[in-house]
Amino acid sequence: MKRAAKVLTGFAALTLALTACGTGGSAAPTQATTDGELQTVNVGAVPVVDVAALYIGENEGYFEEEGIALNIEFGQGSAAMIPALLNGQYDIQYGGSVNLLQAVGSGLPLVATAVGGRTTGVVGEDHGGVVVPADSDIQSAKDLEGKTVAVNALKGLHEVFLWSAITKDGGDPSKVNFVELALPDMGAALESGQIDAASTAEPFLGVLLGGGMRLAVSTYAEADPDLVTALYFTTAEKASTDRDLIERFNRALEKSFAYADENPDAVRAELSNFTQIDPALIDTMILTNFTWGLSEADLQLIADLAADAGTLEDPDDAAEKAGAFVAAG
Structure with a gap:
């Protein structure tokens, strides 16, 4: 798989970059073929557990049934990959739900097309959480006040959802010192005392817990038990001019989600194909909630x-702009 080469930090930088290069290079609407040849649909994604649903859909023939051949390209982060989506390199992108709403709020013409993943809604048994050393005095979200907490992106998904979890626990999130740190580097920072806690997600969550760290906060579930953590999205232009493609993609993806929900072992079997996870950890990893459906209320909550x-x-x-495709039915 090819990797996205361009990395930008912050949506202000994204807006400037897109202003400079323009969006006129978008690919022409993908047209359904009449001779049985499959359409190639380029999907930008980050290599996390949720994306296993795409591979399951390929294996089960769901995308082929809709005339689609997937080309999945991985990048370093959903925010950094948005310029490629806007410039036509991708037809559809998978990414963090907060990233999309922030991008739309900054003026980028994007719309959500489908759910990408959800919290399990179960505290203590979710795929995102805050981990601390076993002997830490941090027992709940409120205890993060005055502490240094690592997130993979400042003002991103983990910080936003932790803000809610801390508030609900009676704490003041403004008293937390959030610092940016790459997910693979959080374990060493915890062990050295550089940080007090780390907000992470599977597969890194399982790795840290397996290494002796302790779960202190179930970030997503404590923020809201119905939270959508990831989304599939595209440009507003693509959603308007090539709606048939998006609808066919969604039909295949819905079947993929249903299969993944009923066959968790099939999800686990796909992980080694696109992630570097110790096989010993795969069997105990907490998977995303593959419940299908995306509503305007889901987007408003985010x-x-x-x-x-x-x-x-x-x-x-x-929320209104991001939900235009959803609202149109």
């Missing part, structure tokens, strides 16, 4: 949490 954390100015406007 936008409201981002606004509460001070990372989105107009949550109603962002």
